[in-house]
Amino acid sequence: MRNLPERDSPERDMPDHGISVSRFSTRPLYLQARDAIAQRIAAGEWKPHVAIPNENELARTFGVSPGTMRKALDLAEAERLLTRRQGRGTFVNDPSSGEQRERYNSIRGRDGKRICGDVEVLNLLETTVNERECLRLRLRLRERVIRIRRLRLTDGKPYMLEDVAMPAKLFPNLTTHQDASQRFVVLAQQFGVLLGKGEERLAIGAAAPDVAAALQVEEGATVMRLDRVIYTLEGKPAEWRLGQCLMEGRHYLAELN
Template identity: 35%
Template sequence: MEAEISETAFELRPLYRQVREAMVSRLIDGRWQPGQMLPSEQQLAVEMGVSQGTVRKALDSLAADNLVMRRQGRGTFVAEPEEGRLLFKFFKLTADDGRRRLPDSTVTALVKTKASAAARAKLGLPPRGLVWDLRRTRFLDGQPVIAEEIVLPAGRFPALDRVETVPNNVYALYSARFGLTVAHAVERLKAVAATAADAEQLGCPAGTPLLLIDRIAYGLDEAPIEWRVSRCLTDAFHYGVDLK
């Protein structure tokens, strides 16, 4: 059996979970690249020393998390960070009329700086850790609705300031440029009042109620790779989640 899969007699995880983790490690270290076609289930089963059914179950789990894509008659491919799919997965503001819209973004600042105590705690950084502080305004229907700050560990995003244009979909940038895939995120929501800076950025009176979204995004290795704070106007929009 491949070394990546434990043969310990006391292993409690189902075998397909071990196979899945072995596959995820290939995504993390870049052996499997976005858009790449994977070997067949039969080839993977022989390589990993497990049954084809176990491989299929592991791939099904990856597909459910949008890490691989099944294409009928063609095979299984590593998922590519596609604009709409990724944005709607992580962008939960919806117009009150129910329509989903893709936001536009304008970067207002990008600086490398010493991590604050809060950033060190959120991102698990050492006392003298450095971060990128990215600030932007996000628009829906041409109106500024989100004042956003994104803090990234500088060590995992080398030369971020050399990126010619920071795209609206930064998660696609993380994947394509730095090999970091956002696997999941944890958010905390709170009602706050707009500060003077928020008011200037969003064109609203100071004291206007805002929805604050505090998010930590994690990579495939479960390490935090982004701390994001979004301060949102919600007079025409709401935060919508489909609970299943």
């Protein structure tokens, strides 16, 4: 009788719709299983709010053990791709709804609630990356970026001016997109980009003339500068934003997970 490969051996061939495995890969199988889950969500094969197959079915489909599959699902839930509901199943999260849509927004009002408000796009273009964008987005010279300058308003009054840069290869033809003012998580979903962590640096500064004019304050007024990078699930920078915010009546909430 010939010897069969072990269930989780990285040297076996996967099913057509399973995990792409190289016998030389040192990447753990549970991470490869998570990647397969993420790919199906990004491709729209698994839709938001819809239940996915159960753990055992997924293990058979991807050719891994139930324990490996469980570990992959635990990670996918921790990364907010999925939500498990006791007795009902595992469901795909919708990043464009509710708290998910505002997950990177740390500005709160006096009542402690996130400030959503309106967005006005002042400028939108695709151009060649500059030196700072190379550093913050980990791009090479001559690569292309999408630059957006936009104003955030609440109750019709501006409170934050944002300068945004995104790799054009992740958001092709965004300059012709029907609504580039959408929340970043909504745009990412529309372009099949799955988002991971965000990092933000805070500093206090004085409003330059163009910033003061946009925010309708005097030149030199105090603003909080929010330098933020949002990464894809694979850890690649997807957006760099420099926001300059008026903090009167507002506060910044740092959430520690």
